Amino acid sequence: MPKSKRNRPVTLSKTKKKGREHKESIVNSIRDAVEKYNSIYVFSFENMRNLKFKEFREQHKLTSRFFLGSNKVMQVSLGRFAADEIRPGLHKVSKLLCGDSGLFLTNLSREEVERLFNEYKEYDFARTGTTATETVELKEGPLEQFTHEMEPFLRKQGMPVRLNKGVIELVSNFVVCEEGKPLSPESSRILRLLGTKMATFRLHLICRWSPEDFELYREGLDESDVESA
Structure with missing residues (x-):
């Protein structure tokens, strides 16, 4: 006997798609953070583990702010070209936001940031498709x-x-x-x-921007490459 379509429960908690308002909120948050923090870094990540990243972010929430998500939205926030950048030189940062990357805005010293990122490693179980590190x-x-x-x-x-x-x-x-x-x-x-455990969650610095200078960390890349990207 076919099931009755009457009295069918209906959920009212459907998730709304992230639309224009959500993107504008991110843009505004990044632009506010640019005014608040002394320096901006682009970083890449491998073997992302959300829980471990959340813990790392919480440890530095008093001095820093992380942003992950749509690279295009983050680029728009900073300015994709020299003509629309919100601070001088930020279009260079914007061009390096590609692939698995994010923004790190902070008041920590350059030496402290480099130490944190270079020392950070979290080992975890590898997922399907990960390349085995040993037999x-x-x-x-x-x-x-x-x-x-x-x-x-x-x-x-x-x-x-x-x-x-x-x-x-x-x-x-x-x-x-x-x-x-x-x-x-x-x-x-x-x-x-x-x-x-064969997976290592790591964060790698790509570049650093401050009102005084711009620095690249990635080997084989110079400022002319960024300008022509």
């Missing part, structure tokens, strides 16, 4: 780190296992992943079970 191979024999209830799950991940007197055994050697090759969904799950 992991399990040898034939008992896998005493796993309980017997996990045998069906391990078998679904492609591991040649069996139960022997309540102990999971590998019937033959098994390569979980190979160095330099992308991780499959099964490989990433097994590595997590093994406690093997």
Whole structure:
């Protein structure tokens, strides 16, 4: 019998799309921050972990402000060309906002910022598609780190296992992943079970702007490259 369409519950909490007002809010926030902080940095990131980044941002909220999101919106905030930049030289910063990047506005000294970014590393479990940093191979024999209830799950991940007197055994050697090759969904799950972390969340400085000067951190890039970008 077909289900009745009457008295169907309707949710009133639909999420609105981020429109013009949201973008204008970001633009205004960035422009206000430009007036508040002494220097501006563009940074790139790899293996982003939102929770860890949030913790890092909270540690420096009294002296600094981070912005992540649409590169185009951030570019508009600063000015994409010399003719529309909100402070002299900011169009150079704008041109370097591409790919996985963000803005860091701060009152910290240059030396302190460089130290923070150079020392920051957070290790985490690698996700599907991440390039393996090492080869992991399990040898034939008992896998005493796993309980017997996990045998069906391990078998679904492609591991040649069996139960022997309540102990999971590998019937033959098994390569979980190979160095330099992308991780499959099964490989990433097994590595997590093994406690093997192959992803490193890092932040890299690209450039620094202040009212007095502009500096590039990325090797092989100079100001003429920025002007012609």
